[in-house]
Amino acid sequence: MNSHCKGEMPIDTENDIVMARKYVREAAVALGFGVTDVTRIVTATSELTRNIYVYAGSGIIRWHPINGNAAGLELVFEDHGPGIADVSLALKPGYTTSKGLGMGLPGSKRLMDEMEVLSEIGKGTIIRIRKWLKR
């Protein structure tokens, strides 16, 4: 495992989404994920960083390997935006408050093995996603 597998970067512009995808792709490849899982992780990263950019304006993404009984990659998306009023509604496919498809949040959940959404109105949102390395 090298330094690529762990990192963080602020999300302030649309270009940061591209950079986040690049870094997370490098981390996932370095950890030994296969092509399909790498694509899934990168796509979920793209969705969630775009949510930060679109809804909160700015935030931060962190990623680090998970070690222990099972190995994997955990990513944390944190912002101090408006928060999500109804998390279970936001996780329903097709629900959107912007002009999007309403697939980003539920889609990301399906792409990953685990997802936790912590959100408080007016305070912000923390989303934690994990993908386990299959052996």
Add this chain to the structure above:
Amino acid sequence: MKKQKNASTPKSLDSEENFRLLVDSVTDYAIMMIDPEGHVTSWNTGAEKILGFHSEEIIGKHFSCFYTSEALASGIPRNELDLASTQGRIENEGLRKRKDGTFFWANTIITPLCDEKGIIFGYTNITRELSDRKKADYTRSLIEASLDPLVTIAPDGKITDVNAATETITGCSRSELIGTDFSNYFTSSEKASDGYRQVFREGQVRDYPLEIRNSDGRVTSVLYNASVYRDESGAVVGVFAAARDITERKLSEERIKQQSQEILELSTPVMQVWQGVVAVPLIGCLDSQRTQQFMERLLDRIVETNSPVALVDIMGVPTIDTQTAQHLIETITAVRLLGAQVVLTGVRPAIAQTLVHLGIDLSGITTRSSLAAGLLVALDLLKLQVVNKSDNR
């Protein structure tokens, strides 16, 4: 020699001994003798006090050990002896090093000692530590030498001091600047006042962007680093602000922006691959700006070439998230409005799985895994057939 009147009686010391006592009693000046090569041959109490060496430590050593390494590198100690020899005397100011490694600003006079025939048998070196005022002059000379415009601002926003670089960048003289409002010299005086107020409030500010307006109308983009400075009691006196000219950086940012615009144009070619078939190989990430570009070009080319079929190849798109998918769907819908059809090609297995997981419905769109397979679909739609010549015979 009046003073020695008392000392001369009753022991009647010889004049050389008297002179030695006189030199030794001087404590505010380092007085030393140096041989023609530069080695110290005698050393007084003042030298011990100012430079820190005892006479037994320093006698026989070369006097260059009092100089900074920069001065040594440029051969200054040797030059000073040579100049003293040719000019009969040399006086200068500069940094000198003590035994403990600390530096002080010194005035040094070196005079050659000649015998009756005029042959130099050594030098006297008289070194004096300069007053605080002189140190201040030295500091001032550094401030003036700075290429970055420096300014101090009072709490009421009035300029209290500037350096030469500030005069150059504003086109105003020191006397014109001092006492006037700092904010007068910027394109946005409001932003300038906000800036120094923030420094007073927070103690310091880094990389604060402002534009300095020269009296001739030219505008320079700068970034300010500024902090408050205090008097001996610790009370804030004002703000010290240093600007950095970022015109060059701005230019290169502009250039990069322009180039990425050019790359944007380059990377979405719409090619006619058959009579009635256009193809777009998409490469890289599809953000909203690029999709807009790509959509416009594709629609234009479809009309221009009167093509009923468009092949959109996504082999070179590394990630398709919901936004990219939405852009693609919108583009495909727009093409349909023109009465043409889109075949999405280059759908890689990993992308296909991701799209399914994301829940994106592409069921209304014809997709193929390769461009070649897409072209066959297109030809089929045009009621054309590719035949093997040998089969035809």
